[in-house]
Amino acid sequence: MFRQKNNPVPTQGELMQASTRRITLCGLMLTAIAGMTGCTTADNGSAKASQAATAALAANSPFAQVSSLPYNMPPFDRIKDSDYKPAFEAGMAQQRQEARAIATNSAAPSFDNTIVAMERSGQMLSRVSEVFFNLVSANTSPELDQTQQEMAPKLADHKDAIFLDPQLFARVEQLYQQRSSLGLDPESLRLLERYRTEFVRAGARLSAADKDQLRKLNQQISSLTTQFQQTLLKANNDGAVIVDRQADLDGLTPEQISAAAQAASSRKLDGKWLIALQNTTDQPLLAQLKNRQLRERLYTASITRANGGSDDNVAGVAQIVKLRAQRAALLGYPSHAAYELEDETAGTPDAVNRMLAQLAPPAAANARKEAAAIQQVIDRQAKASHAKPFKLQPWDWAFYSEQVRKSRYNFDESQIKPYFELNNVLQNGVFYAAQQLYGISFKERTDLPVYQKDVRVFEVFDQDGSPLALFLFDPFARDNKQGGAWMNSYVPQSRLFGTKPVVSNNINIVKPPAGKPVLLTFDEVNTMFHEFGHALHGMFSSVQYPMFSGASVPPDFVEYPSQFNEMWSHNPQVLAHYAKHYKTGKPMPRALVNKVLAARKFNAGFETSEYLAAAMLDQAWHQLPAGQTPAAKDVMAFEAKTLQAASSGDGYVVPPRYHTQYFQHIFANGYAAGYYAYIWSDVLAKDTEHWMDTHGGLKRANGDLLRAKVLSRGFSADPSAQFKDFYGRGPEVEPLLEARGLTGVTK
Numbered sequence: 180m181f182r183q184k185n186n187p188v189p190t191q192g193e194l195m196q197a198s199t200r201r202i203t204l205c206g207l208m209l210t211a212i213a214g215m216t217g218c219t220t221a222d223n224g225s226a227k228a229s230q231a232a233t234a235a236l237a238a239n240s241p242f243a244q245v246s247s248l249p250y251n252m253p254p255f256d257r258i259k260d261s262d263y264k265p266a267f268e269a270g271m272a273q274q275r276q277e278a279r280a281i282a283t284n285s286a287a288p289s290f291d292n293t294i295v296a297m298e299r300s301g302q303m304l305s306r307v308s309e310v311f312f313n314l315v316s317a318n319t320s321p322e323l324d325q326t327q328q329e330m331a332p333k334l335a336d337h338k339d340a341i342f343l344d345p346q347l348f349a350r351v352e353q354l355y356q357q358r359s360s361l362g363l364d365p366e367s368l369r370l371l372e373r374y375r376t377e378f379v380r381a382g383a384r385l386s387a388a389d390k391d392q393l394r395k396l397n398q399q400i401s402s403l404t405t406q407f408q409q410t411l412l413k414a415n416n417d418g419a420v421i422v423d424r425q426a427d428l429d430g431l432t433p434e435q436i437s438a439a440a441q442a443a444s445s446r447k448l449d450g451k452w453l454i455a456l457q458n459t460t461d462q463p464l465l466a467q468l469k470n471r472q473l474r475e476r477l478y479t480a481s482i483t484r485a486n487g488g489s490d491d492n493v494a495g496v497a498q499i500v501k502l503r504a505q506r507a508a509l510l511g512y513p514s515h516a517a518y519e520l521e522d523e524t525a526g527t528p529d530a531v532n533r534m535l536a537q538l539a540p541p542a543a544a545n546a547r548k549e550a551a552a553i554q555q556v557i558d559r560q561a562k563a564s565h566a567k568p569f570k571l572q573p574w575d576w577a578f579y580s581e582q583v584r585k586s587r588y589n590f591d592e593s594q595i596k597p598y599f600e601l602n603n604v605l606q607n608g609v610f611y612a613a614q615q616l617y618g619i620s621f622k623e624r625t626d627l628p629v630y631q632k633d634v635r636v637f638e639v640f641d642q643d644g645s646p647l648a649l650f651l652f653d654p655f656a657r658d659n660k661q662g663g664a665w666m667n668s669y670v671p672q673s674r675l676f677g678t679k680p681v682v683s684n685n686i687n688i689v690k691p692p693a694g695k696p697v698l699l700t701f702d703e704v705n706t707m708f709h710e711f712g713h714a715l716h717g718m719f720s721s722v723q724y725p726m727f728s729g730a731s732v733p734p735d736f737v738e739y740p741s742q743f744n745e746m747w748s749h750n751p752q753v754l755a756h757y758a759k760h761y762k763t764g765k766p767m768p769r770a771l772v773n774k775v776l777a778a779r780k781f782n783a784g785f786e787t788s789e790y791l792a793a794a795m796l797d798q799a800w801h802q803l804p805a806g807q808t809p810a811a812k813d814v815m816a817f818e819a820k821t822l823q824a825a826s827s828g829d830g831y832v833v834p835p836r837y838h839t840q841y842f843q844h845i846f847a848n849g850y851a852a853g854y855y856a857y858i859w860s861d862v863l864a865k866d867t868e869h870w871m872d873t874h875g876g877l878k879r880a881n882g883d884l885l886r887a888k889v890l891s892r893g894f895s896a897d898p899s900a901q902f903k904d905f906y907g908r909g910p911e912v913e914p915l916l917e918a919r920g921l922t923g924v925t926k
């Protein structure tokens with residue numbers, strides 16, 4: 180299969196939704212890498228090397244053949260780190276040969292000899308990619324990291340070689356022009372249209388000179404975005420805050436203080452303490468540090484990093500937005516946002532602007548209410564201690580907000596965790612909800628090889644008892660595993676290849692010492708339901724072509740099934756079934772349940788506002804037409820003007836979750852013009868939750884309908900049409916506002 184969709188590869192915990200800390204990761208990872216690194220010109224040396232590698236790929240390579248394990252599950256016990264590189268080389272060489280054979284076929288183009296043939300191509304490359312990009316996230320090693328670096332530009336070359344091949348495109352275009360007379364079923368017609376779209380978007384219709392220009396722009400953008408990432412890494416390290424006196428760390432736990440001392444030691448700063456910067460504007464320790472001067476120092480270090488000096492990203496940003504706008508113009512689009520959004524559910528910058536504009540006022544109004552409550556605490560404490568009151572600043576928010584939360588809800592995590600034991604949550608919560616809703620069942624398999632001993636494998640059976648999928652569950656944090664949580668696919672479902680899905684969920688629970696129970700926070704419980712929503716999207720896939728399998732939908736639709744599935748974590752029937760004390764088996768007391776549920780909406784005004792500010796900033800940068808992007812010296816002024824315009828300007832203004840110069844999602848990680856995707860999907864999710872609530876909730880008829888109209892269809896039908904098909908109308912935003920507690924505060 181040719182994989183072209185420019186999906187990002189989430190790399191770190193910060194690639195997450197604003198209010199809940201998680202990431203998604205869909206199947207299309209090969210092109211994510213290719214897309215991220217941009218296109219570079221093919222070099223003959225590597226092509227020759229590839230051909231040599233084909234011959235060299237040993238027949239006993241674990242990637243040489245389709246796996247003979249159940250569900251074609253990868254033979255993890257046979258795969259060595261050194262197996263990937265030769266398999267990549269051989270896989271790319273094989274697909275290039277296949278592509279050349281299709282392009283030079285003397286027979287007239289037909290749907291089968293061109294489109295289906297492309298869909299059948301590259302199977303070895305798919306096999307190695309699926310395993311490699313999953314494991315480089317979940318269980319990496321220095322050798323795998325090195326392989327990833329080496330392969331990224333080669334995969335980009337590979338993509339160019341195929342999508343800028345004029346002979347190949349000519350066949351696709353000819354079929355596209357004849358599409359209405361080919362007698363294709365709807366999914367096949369869509370496949371033809373998608374291939375044509377992928378080629379056109381990659382630049383296939385450009386003149387030879389413009390293709391050269393495109394390759395150059397891609398190369399420049401690729402190296403600038405890599406540079407952005409490397410500079411940011413350095414700026415984060417250099418921006419760490421050094422503390423001279425332990426007394427200044429008042430508010431941190433002894434473990435945090437000793438970790439800070441150790442971090443300082445590792446930089447030869449013995450006797451001092453070091454606070455490392457996280458990627459977001461807000462820094463987690465701001466919620467705990469009692470020393471206001473230190474809070475201000477930490478916050479200032481966060482927002483000024485990578486702005487000027489030796490770790491500067493501002494000049495790079497000016498270049499990136501300029502070149503992206505130029506590339507969009509070359510491809511015939513008014514802006515980079517227009518180019519990117521055309522291929523998302525949203526469709527146009529206007530649609531995104533409208534949605535953001537609709538959400539911003541209620542979120543800001545709620546944030547102002549939250550700010551007022553915080554200011555009251557500040558004033559009250561100042562009065563009690565006869566100190567001078569001060570006006571709430573960004574470095575105070577988390578610290579006082581935490582005090583408001585405690586006084587309002589009066590519980591802490593240690594009270595609720597005993598009711599959320601990992602295996603109980605998995606089997607009696609996550610699986611139980613899916614059983615009730617969709618009629619599926621689960622059986623653990625201990626006879627199949629895994630890549631790490633903590634990984635568990637479940638066989639999933641359909642309502643009639645027939646085999647449906649394999650589900651891998653990798654729960655624990657490890658040094659060689661990315662932070663955050665994500666779903667991925669090892670074997671995509673397709674009828675073309677007769678494959679059933681093999682998917683996995685990865686989360687990062689800290690593993691307790693042997694013999695101790697694994698107890699979760701409610702946030703972690705939610706994350707399990709969330710990721711399982713992605714898994715269901717993969718496992719229910721029922722499509723003909725691998726291109727359309729499961730979660731291979733645009734980013735602004737992919738979070739819909741997952742965010743929707745979160746509703747069952749706090750559904751009374753499901754909660755009663757899993758929230759039981761790990762020792763006594765007693766259900767969680769009602770009063771505690773109510774507090775936990777009520778606290779879910781806390782601070783939503785702030786969290787939604789900081790997310791929306793970043794999403795608007797992203798749009799502002801990428802909606803600029805070529806020739807109108809600011810020079811380096813005007814970058815920060817452009818940002819200030821944008822944020823000012825986005826805020827209502829009365830009272831406390833929430834800072835963006837990322838300022839421009841450290842907004843890695845949009846300047847390095849493939850989310851350019853796409854940061855809005857999380858909340859766009861959440862509108863659909865909360866609207867669907869509302870539908871469920873008004874149609875009898877957790878029952879088979881509801882699950883079956885959602886499965887038939889959405890969860891089984893992957894990308895085989897237009898995502899907006901899938902939603903309409905399910906709901907009978909387009910999405911409405913009110914349920915999202917309600918769920919975040921943002922209604923009734925628009926004034």
Ligand SMILES: [Zn+2]
Pocket residue numbers: 201202203204709710713738741742
């Ligand atoms: Zn997700």
